[in-house]
Structures are given as structure tokens and as C-alpha cells.
Amino acid sequence: MSVPSQSIKSGVPASNVPVLLTTSLSSYAIPAGPYMLPTDWRRTHLSTLVNKLINTSSTSQDDTSSSSSTTNASIPFDFIVDGQLLRTSLQDYIQSNGLTNESTLNIEYIRSTLPPTYVAAFEHDDWVASVDASKQGLFLTSSYDGSVRIFSSSDSKSAIHTFSSLKSSSANASLVDARWVPSRVVDLEQDQRASHSIVTAGMDGVVRMWKATLPESSQASSSFKPTAKRLWNGEFHSHPVSSLDVSNSPNSERSYLISSGWEGALAFWDATRSNQQGDGEEDDDGDEDDDQDDDEDDDDDGSDQEGGDRRRKRRKVKNGKRKKGSNPSKVKKPVLTMWHSSPPSSLLPSSTVPGANARVSRAIFEKIQGSSQDSKTPSQHHSGADRAWSAGWDGGVKGWDLESGGSNFASKTSDKVILCLDQMAPLSASSAPILVTGHMDRSVAIWDMRTDVSTIANHLTNVHKGPVSCIRSHPTSGYIFSTSSYDGSVKLWDTRSTKQSLFSLVGRGATKGEEEGEKEKVLCLDWSSDGQIIVSGGEDKAITVHRGSGIGRSD
Amino acid sequence: MPPRAAKASSSSNPPSSFSSSSSSSSTQVKRKRNHVKPAETALLSQQPKGAFATKTAKGKARDASTRPAQKDALELIPESSVEGIQAPDDDDEEEEKSQGERNGGEEDGEEEEDQEEFPEIDTTQSDQEDEEENVDGGQDGDQDVEEEEEEEQDDDDDDDQDIMAELQDEEDGDEEGYNSSDIDNWDSEAEDERAEAFAARDDASDTSIEQELNRMVKRATEKPDESDRKTNLLGIDQRLAARAVADDKNPDGSSKGIFKRSEITGEMKRVYPEIEADYDSDSSTEDAPNRVGNVPMEWYDDLPHIGYDIDGRKIMRPAKGDELDRFLETVDGDGNAWYSAEDKLMGKDTKLTDEELDIIRRLQRAEIPDGEYDPYEPTIEWFTGKGMEMVTPLTGRPEPKRRFVPSKWEHKKIMKIVRAIRQGRIVPRAPNTSKPQFFNIWSDADQERADHPMHMPAPKLPLPGHAESYNPPAEYLFNEEETKEWKEAEPEDRKTNFLPAKYSALRLVPGYQNFVQERFERCLDLYLAPRMRRKRLDLTDPESLIPKLPSPRELRPFPTTTGLIYRHPSEVRVRCLSIDPKGNWLVTGAEDGKVRMWDLAIGRCTATWDINEGIAKSERGPVYGIEWCPNKNYSLFAATTSGRVTLVAPPQCSTTSVTATSTPSFIYATSAYQPAVDSNAAETATTGNKAPVKWTRPTESERKQGVAIHISLHNNSGTPKQISWHSKGDYFSTVCPEATGGSSSVLIHQVTKHRSQAPFKKASKGSSVQKIVFHPTKPHIFVATQRYVRVYDLTAQSLVKTLITGLKWISSIDVHPGGDNIIIGSYDKRLAWFDIDLSNRPYKTMRYHSKAIRSVSYHKSYPLFVSTSDDGTAQVFHGTVYNDFSKNPLIVPLKVLRGHEIRQALGVLDSKWHPNQPWLFTAGADGQVRLWTP
Secondary structure, eight states, rough: OOOOOOSSSSSSSOOOOEEEEEEEEEGGOOSOOOOOEEEEEOOHHHHHHHHHHHHHHHHHOOOOOGGGHHHOOOOOOEEEEESSBSSSSHHHHHHHHHOOTTTTTTEEEEEEEOOEEEEEEEEEEEEEEEEOOOSSSSSEEEEESSSEEEETTBBSSSSEEEEESSSSTTOOOOEEEEEEEOOTTTOOOOOOEEEEEEEETTTTSSSEEEEEEEOOOSTTTTOOOOOOOOOOOOOOOSSEEEEEEEOOOTTOOOOEEEETTSEEEEEEEEEESSSSOOOSOOOSOOOOOSSSSTTTOOOTTTHHHTTHHHHHHHHHHHHHHHHHHTOOOEEEEEEEEEEEOOOOOOOTOOOOOTTTTTEEEEEEOOOOOOOTTTTSSTTOOOEEEEEEEEEEEEEEEEEEEEETTTTEEEEEEEOOOOOEEOOOOOOOTOOOOEEEEEEEEETEEEEEEETTOOOOOOEETSSSSSSEEEEEEEESSEEEEEEETSSSSSSEEEBBSSSEEEEEEEGGGGTTOOOOTTTTOOEEEEEEESSOOOEEETTTEEEEEEESSSSOOOO | OHHHHHHHHHHHSSSOOOOHHHHHHHHHHHHHHHHHHHHHHHHHHHHHHOOSSSGGGGGHHHHHEEEEHHHHHHOOOOOHSSSTTTTHHHHHHHHHHHHHHHHHHHHOHHHHHHHHHHHOHHHHHHHHHHHHHHHHTSTTTTOOOHHHHEEEEEHHHHHHHHHHHHHHHHHHHHTTSSHHHHHHHHHHHHHHHHHHHHHHHHHHHHHHHHHHHHHHHHHHOOOOOOOSSSSOOTBBTTTTTTOOOTTOTTTTOOBOOEEEEEETTSSSSEEEEOOOOOOOSSHHHHHOOOOSSSOOGGTTSSSSSEOTTTTEEEOOOOOOHHHHHHHHHHHHHOOOOEEEEETTTTTTEEEOOHHHHHHHHHHHHHHOOSSOTTOOOOOOOOOSTTOOOOOSSSSSOOOHHHHSSOOHHHHHHHHHHHHHHHHTTSSOOOOOOOOOOOOOOOSSOOOOOOOTOOOOOOOOOOOOOGGGGGSSOOSSSOOHHHHHHHHHSOOOOOSSSOOOOOOGGGGGGOOTTTTHHHHHHHHHHHEEEOOOOOOOOSSHHHHGGGGGOOOOOGGGOOOOOEEEEEOOOGGGGEEEEEEEEEEEEEEEETTTTEEEEETTTTTEEEEEEETTTTSSSGGGGOOOOEESOOEEEETOOOEEEEEEEEEEOOOOGGGGGGSSSGGGHHHHHHHTTTOOHHHHHHHHHHTSSSSOOEEEEHHHHHTTTTEEEEEEEEEOOOOEEEEEOOSSSSSSEOOTTTSSSSSSGGEEETTTTTEOOOSSSOOOOSOOOOOEEEEESSSSSEEEEEEEEEEETTTTTTEEEEEEEOSEEEEEEEEOSSSSSEHHHHHHEEEEEEETTSSSSSSSEOOOOOEEEEEEEEEEESEEEEEEESHHHHHHEEEESSSSSOOOOOEEEEEEEEOOOOBEEEEEEEEEESSSSSSSEEEEETEEEEEEOO
């Protein structure tokens, strides 16, 4: 075992400890067996050792040049011992955990990621309520001043496009969420220029669908005036909307929305624009009366089995809309409504009296493993519209089967006030959904929502110094998620090593207030679709972009 | 002979039991003894001590009576003295006695016969007796005593040391002077005994009688050999027994004299021998021929004689030489002059005998004058020592009653002791509390003092430490700085009153100059300083004093940390806050007169209203109170500033309507509005001046922001400081503590009818109303004045209860959602919990804040309450109210929340709970509102 020992301080009599090195990364497997390693080794030594081993094993196995790139570049690894990243020397770890040199250490190594670095900040006029970075090179933000801003990653000075949700200066103008809607869903009209669909949700309880035309990145911004056109208003929520999610199944031509409101209701919307939009009959979810009469809009999406069901529902919706087609107003009603918390006794759609702790903090579509037809991005996941998850202030996490008319198929509760929710990217197609939630009491929980798992949640307490405002899972890796907090910090986590965070991102305003509680709250957070860029925004009236490399890379 | 027959008959009587006869005899003896007593004592006086066993003839009468006792004595004594010879002696004695008794029995009748029986044995005696008989023959028997004496003498003369004869004599004399019946009885009994004894002996052997007789004869004829005898016939040791005396002498040694016929009178007389003056005899009278007696001889100085002899003849003064002769005598004489002394009585010098000289010499040497006397002669134990023990009663008196009756006084004394033991005043076998020989003068314990309640031991001085040592370790010595500091400091400020110094030897240590001063001060301390005795609790387990409260861990959730901070611009003081009933919005009222509405979850200020709009700048005031309407159907809050109450329906809370004036809350608040003039007129018309209140419509710009209505109070009604909504959301009340109008200090406003009224017609006496709270369920209202809380029934218009708080100035009040408990905070730092059903006094008064309490608040659903204070803390408590009426509320302190800064002596000014989360909101003077979360 040729180990570079020049960095080890000679003269210090280092005792050896048996170490078992394992990994889940098949391409970086090394011969198994315990290695006797000096106890004063640190992460870098171990990383060097693993690299050497990989090189020797790969060269011995096959001399083909397929892995030449990996052999040349040494790959940094991180080492997890007992759910904890090794940040000290082995000796210190052994001592702090009360172990002896005789005990064998089981160390799992993962690819190390460099901490993301600060890239840029994009100024806003008011607090940033949400950010969506799923579109390459564009950041969509909503702000409490009621404006939607679209930033190009290349230009940090000003937004490409800014439009206000409300023309009138109503007091309820604040926007809570703004999301990209897959553009193909919106029927592209004559203008083939870059046209984007955006859905917003605001404190007025209205979900709005917009069409925005943006200049191509190559075009000069001066010559082109971006526009935004409101397609429809979705009016259901009697209280402010707390979150919005968009399904982006690549197989479906249609896109769906789910929104959650403070009153405890979830609303399931069809994002598809249609000319005839009705305002009534939103309760056609469970009906089986009219079906199969209208196939005009149906595309063939028979690749999945549930396509038939979904089709039927869509038909239903269309029927409803068509019935009320006489009303030309652009008001839309949700396809489905669900009450996350027990609804008040007088179940009126316009009921203004919610139950206690009613607020749903977030509702999301379930992420499913992407179909592997596209080999380039095999690990790209998408949000299907079949099932949804919601979490609220009552501490409950619920799963909704939208296919079967919004029945609640899973439910777990805790005594925490859940402020945010996300689902980890599925590790495999068949893996059970794993949810992560952030709480008011500064903790994060990891939920295994299989019904036969008795443990409610794995709580990570005191992950932040303030309430966890937002939590987002990595788009590709099934282990990494990030949290933001009111204490102004953003942290990256690995579910395999939950005792400490991978990184803590220091934002732009970190130097502003060092004092505890003085930091400006981070309210929103998002990953770029490739999982290398983290965008966060909040009280500092800006979004901050951090770029990392190799985050969540599994190969 | 009849007596004999009687005796025989008596003897022939079947013998009664021995015990009965003896007892009867003893009683008789007793009687007799009393009878004879004078004689007995007389005899005793004559007899030599200890010789009572020797019976003289004189003791005849006595002997008869003392016989049984004597017999006992006789039987008892020899046992210890001589054993070998005893048995035969006893037998003999018995024999003799029996004989004597037999004789005595006969004697009663005929003395003659009695006498006649013995002369055969003792011839010499018989002669005399005969002679006596002859002499006395003619005399009458009534001269008993004389006769006895004579007989006695005769006996003595004739006895010839034969004690047996004496005994017989005694026995002879026994019977004299007694009733014949007595003697009969006695005799018969004795006879029986003897007969029995004799019979028993008969049984033993047939020859015993023969032998007995032989022995008697032998003894009577032969002189007993006394040489080797140590006991006399009676078995008494001869040393003890009276010595045998000569014939012509009485046992006491005196001569009997010779009984002979007088030559002169011809009568019989007793002639005693001449007494030879012996050493023992008193010769003083015989020697002196001069019989003048003990008179001063000077009387005879002038006379030729010096006195008279026994015959009355003058004794002439002997010739005496002059001084020269005397001198010559001493020089030339035979030397006797040196050994002579003048006999004053005889008037001549007498030569002193050698004995006299010896006495003089001995006197000079302070010795015992008698040269013969041996002071160290060996002790002869006459009556004591081994074998000399005698058991004799000192007196024959009967046992006094006190000997055998328990003494009452002793009983009393004993009972006294018993009682003392029972009460523990006397501890039997108490450990001996002897004083220690040496006292430990270094012991911690002070000298034991009298155990009385007022005793207070003097405070102890600390023991000297290392620093006081003459040779302390180096670290105790002062360095230069410390020495300088010590010297510069005032004596009162010094830590020690001396400078530690090091000496190599104790003898080098100088005298301590402050010694006297210190002693003096110590004395003053002891003497002048008042001391107090503290009752110390004797606690084995101090933990037991702590009430058993559940651990705060078990009472989760409760707020512990700051979750959010709602910062107000320029750190303006936040006076009040309120959370909307749905728990989404927070409104705060600040010192700058602005009301801000915050998104509770993210801490963003969404709206601001200046409720002082339209008021002149000089009259603008801070937002004193703010409160959401508790009706969940409406989003409406009321805020007060100086002279005005404003109702605001924030448009942000409503989603359905486009404009601020069309929200349901706004419509609800303004629906009853009538044109200003009319309403004003109607107001004054209906309510007169009681409620000087005007409901006015705000300006359009205000209305667009959601300001629904202004309620203006007239100037004299003061500033409404507090708002309290009724739970239904229709009524709310305002309190103006400084109201001058009195009645208008409390006003109740009705939103739906835009009416105001003053429920209390009269102003409360003395103190102004501080706070008002509505009962959550009943139509009651709690009115807190400075010191009291009064509960009024609004429908019955009556006072229900007055709660005596015991607080000096009530600052805040809140009602438990159940309605039966209230908490009251006061500016004097105390918090009082009232159980209204229990008492009108506080169930518990707690004082834990270091400064005035500003607000108290119950949580609506969790068993939590909080108090905030000017010390910058909010203290969270767990307060469970049980449905069971017998259980008192459980109050557990949970957490002290610190975070607010104190600005201008103001800390946390207001606090409210989230309606359905265990979240606490506190408003501080530092321009922050904090959200505290678990």
C-alpha cells in the first residue's frame, strides 16, 4: 500500500486503526478488506488512498482507456463515519466517540463536493417570496411587492422582465409563489419567439397564469420589449395562497398545478389554457357521469397505464368548462379541492373561517423517476400529477391520490409546525417517497411515508438557529437537500450524514449583521435543474446565486 | 394431796398439741413478765452485765417468768460455742428442769416437802435452811420479798458452786406470787412436754432413767472439776458467765457479811468485814486529819491551829522554819527538801513519794500520769469477735405498729419519686454527669450555659488561620504592593486588620499592639450588639420543602426561543400588539402613533396605518391599545390613540373583494353608519351627555386603506388606554383611566349599531379603572381598579363580587378561557392568581419579577400563561385549571424569556399568545416584537 506519507508528520508515533472502506459508488469501488491506517490521518489522506486504490484496481482490471479520465484526475472523496462526515483526524474521531484503536471503523466514502461559491446577487425592490431556477439561465422570482421578475443569469444588474400581478395598487398585491410552467403546455400561438408560461400565486388567494414573451438571450434587450399576458385567474382560495407546484411530466402534454392556502385547502388545477373557461363546477372530481365523449384534445399518452384515467378526468374537466363556456371571463376553478386540515363544519368553498392551525405550508406533486428514454439525462426526475403531498402547520404530512379523486392515502403527524416540504429525488423508480420538512422549531425531519414504516420521522433538531423557512431537495441526487432559515443561512445536507451539514452557504449579507437574530431571513430557495446552482432569496430583497460543482454527482 | 391430784389429772390429760400449749404459755408468760417487771429491773441493775445467765437466788421470781425465754437463750447460745459437750448438758438441764418443775408443782402446796427432798443431797445447805426455816417459821408468808432475800442469801451461802442447786432454788422460787391456776396451767403444759420428752427417751432406751439418776447423784455428790472447764454448768463460757464468788461474797464481789446476833441489841445483825482501803478505794477522806473541808486556808493564817480533826480537836499548826531554815534545808538537808511540797491543809511540807514524783514527771512530759496504765495493752474481746455473737433483744417491748404497717409518709415520698420518674424529671440510672477533670479550652462548643430560653450564645470569632501564624507560608505574606495598599486603605476597608509577618521563632514575635483595643471592641460587641435568636428549622431533607411540581420537560410545548423578530423602524417603542383570531396577522401599536400589520409567519410588515390622521400634531399620541375583533368571520381591529378609537378592517386579510371598502369586515364595521350630523344629534339626544362619543367616518383615503370608523371621545373623557372586546365581537369596551368625567372612564361600544354607552353611572370612588376584561362566556365584566377587581353582571346590572387583590397598583388582568380564574399583574412586581369560585382573595401571589409587571396573558387553548415586566423578561408558566373543583390550579414556572432590551426603564410592554400555537409574542420598548417558539 503505497501511501504518501510525506504529509504525515514524522516523529509522531502514529498507531494504526483498522478501517473498512465501503462505497455506494460502483465506479469507484476498491478492494474490500480492512486497512490498517494511521490514526492521525485526515480526510485528504484517506481521499488520496482511495484514489490510489481506484487507479491500481482499474489498471489491473482492464487497461482500456475508457477510464483514463478518471485515473488521471484524482477525485476528492468525503468520508462518512457513523452518519457523520469525517472532518477531523481519525484519532480525534476515535477519541471523541469513545472508541479504541482496536475497533474497526466502517467508513463510507462519497464524492466530495466543493462548497458552492457565491456567484451573484440580483436585487429586488421588496422581499423575495419565491424563486424558480428550473429553467436554464433564468431565474423567476416573485416578490412581496406583487411583482414577478425574470432574471437572466448573465445579467445581474436588472431583471429581463418585470411585471406586476395586479394593476390596481391593492393592498393584497403580494405574491407568494411564481413557477415556470412547461412551455409546451401552453399552446404556442403564432409567436414562436421565446414564450414562457408562468403561474403565480398571491396573498389575495388567486392563482394566475401568465404568458410571458422574453427576448432571446442573443437579442438585444433594448430592441425587444418583453410582454406578459394574463391567461386566466384561478380563484378558489379564500385566504392567501402559501405555495404552488407544477407538474412537469415530460410524457404529458398537459401540466397541472397544485396550490395550497392558509385556510387549509389544496387546489388542483389544470394549467392548460382553454378558450372556454368556466367558473363553476369545480366539484366534478368524483363524478363518473360524462366520459369518453370528447377526444379532440387528447394526445396519445398511452405509454403509462394511468393515462386512461387521467384522460378521463381531463375530459371531465373539459366538459365542465365547456358547459359554462358562455362566460368569457378568464376565471378558472380548480379541478380538485382537498382539505389538508379538517375543514370547518360548514363546508363552503368561500368559507372564511378555517379550523385551527389550518394553514397548509406547502403542497407538492410527487416526484417520480424519469423514464429513461433520454439517455443523456437519465437521472432527471419530474413531478407527476398523480399524487401529491402536503404539509401544514398542524404538523401533518399527507399524501393525496389525485387520480382517484383526491383521496388521502397516507398521513403522518408530528407536533411540529411544518413550514416547508419537499420530496427527495427518488433513488430508483420503485423506491418509496422520502419527504423532508422544515419546522418552526429549527428542526428538519425526514419522513418515510410508507405506511408500514412505524417510525414517524427522523428529526434533525437545531439544524438552524431560526425556523427553517424553505427546504429543497437536489434535483438529481437522492441524498442531498438544502435548507434555508430565518437566521439567514442556507445549508446543504446529506441524508447519509445528518449530524452536520455538508456546507453552510454564506450569503451576500452575511457581513451585515453578525449578531444572532440580526441576519436577514432567507425565505426561498431553489436548485437549478442540473443541481449545481443554488438560488436563495428573502428579506435582503435579493436573490443570491451560489454555484457548486459536482454536487450530488453519483458517478 | 389435792394439788398433786390436780397435777396428775392435768398431766394425765391428753397432751394438747405442742404448738398450742406453747402459745398459750407464752401469752401467760407475757402477762407475768409485765407483772414482775420492777423486780426484774432492780435485779438487772445489780447484776453484772452480760451475766444474766447466771441465776442468783434473788432471781427466783423473775426466773420463773423468764424461763421460757431463757430456755430459748440457753438452747441457742451453746450451739455456736461448744458443741461437743452440749448435748449431755442439755439433757442434764432438761432433767433438772423437769425435776424442778415437778418439785415446783408440789411446792405450791407445801414448801416444807420441797425443802425436805434435797437435804439428803446437800447436807450443808439443809442445815442452814433448817435454820432459816426455823427463823422464818413464825413469820408470815406475806413478807415475801424479805423471805426471798433471805432465802437467796441462804441459797448463796449454801450453793457451794452448785449451779444445779441454784437452779432448783430458782425454780423453787418461781412459783411464788402467782395464781395457782396459772401455775397449774403452766405446769401441766410443761409437764406434758417433759413427759413427752421423757417418753421419747424412754422409747430410746430403758436404762436411761437409771443412768439419769446416777448422774444426778454423782453430780450432787462430787465437786465438779472446773479446772479444764471452759463453760460452766449451764454451758456458758466462763469468761462470760459470772465468776464464781467466794462464799462470803455476793456475786458482785461485795461481802455478804456475817449474820450474827448483835452484842448490843441482841438482835440478829449482819456484820461486814472491815474494809481495807485499797488502791481502788477512795482514801481521800481517810487521809486528811484536818476536817475543815474545802475552805480557803487563809482563814486560819492568824490562828494557832490550822483546822480540826474528825473529833473536833484543834490541829495545831506545825512548826515551820523561816526562809533561812528552808534555804538551809535545801542546801544542807538530806535532800528531801527538793522532793517535798507544802501540804496546805496540814501546813507542813510533805515529802513526795516516788510515785508522786513519777506522776509529776509524767505530767511534765505530757504523758499519761499513771505509770501503770498501759495504753497499748492488747484488746480482750469480751463480747465481740468470733464465737461471741449474741442475739438478744435489747428490749422486750412489743413490736410497734409502725414496724409492720407501711408508712404513709414513705409511701408519699416514694410516689413523689415515682411520679418524677414517670414525668422524666428524674432519670434513673442517668449517666453520671461528672465534671471533666480538664476542660478543652480549644473546643468549638462554648461553655455550657444554663438552658433557659433567653440564653443566646455569643457569636464566635473566626479561628486564626495561616495568615495569623507567626511563621506563615510565604504565600500569605504581603508583597510590597499589597502592603502599600493595606497601609493606604482605611482601617474599615482592610480585609485583615493586621499585616502578616514572618518570624523565625516564637520568642521573636513582638507584642500585638492592638490587643487591648481588639479585646475592648469584642467586649463592646458582645455587650452592646443586639442579638437575635433565629428559629432554625430542623430539616433532615431540605428537598421536602420544595413542592412537588412536574418537570417543565413534561409540560411541553412552551415557548423557549426567539423564532422571529418583528423590527419596527427606528426602534420605536411598541406599546401593544394583537394577533388576529385566525393566527395569521399581527398588529402592533407603536409610540409613533402608527399601527403596523405583520405577516406573522415571515415577519414582514404588510401594512401601516397612522391612526392619528386628522388629529392635530400637538394632540397626537401613541397607540395605547390595539385589539382584534375576536369574531373569526371578520378581520377587524380596534386601536386607540389619544381621544380616539379607530376601527380598521385591513384589506390584506380579505381575498374576495377588490377594494378595501368592500371587504365584509369593512361592511360589518360600517353598516350601521348614519350621516355624521344625524348620528351625532341622535347620540346626544338618546344618551344625553353620558357617553360623549362621536362615531365619525374617516376620510376617503383612509377608507381605502381599510380604516372603517373613528370613534372620537370628548376631551373630558380622557385617553382610552385599553380596548377589550367581548367574545362575540360585537361589543368592545375602552378604558380611560384619567377620565375626568368619571362616568365616562369605561365605555362600551357596539359595532353593529354604532352606539356607545357608559355602563357605570358613578365614577368609582378614589381610584380609577385600570383595565377591563369581559368574561369569556358569561355576561360578566371584570373591572380592575387600582387595588380591587370588581365583577359586574351586565345583564342584571349588579355587582357580583369584589376581589381583594392585595396588590398596590394593578397593571394588567387576564381571564382564563374557562372564565373561573384570572391573573392580575401589578406594578409592584407581583402577580396574583384568583380562583373566583374559591375566594375573593388570591389563590396564589407570586413575586418573581424584579420590576413592574406590564402585562399578563393566558393562552386560549394551551395551559400556559405569561407575565412580562420592565425587567426585560417574560416569564412563562404552566397553569392547569382542572375541571374537578376540588383540585387547585397547578402552576409551574417554565421559562424565563430574555431578549428584549430595557430602554428608559421600560422592558416588555405587552404580550399576547398565538390563538392556536404555543407561540408567544412580546412587545418591547426596544422597538421589537418577538415571537417565541418552542
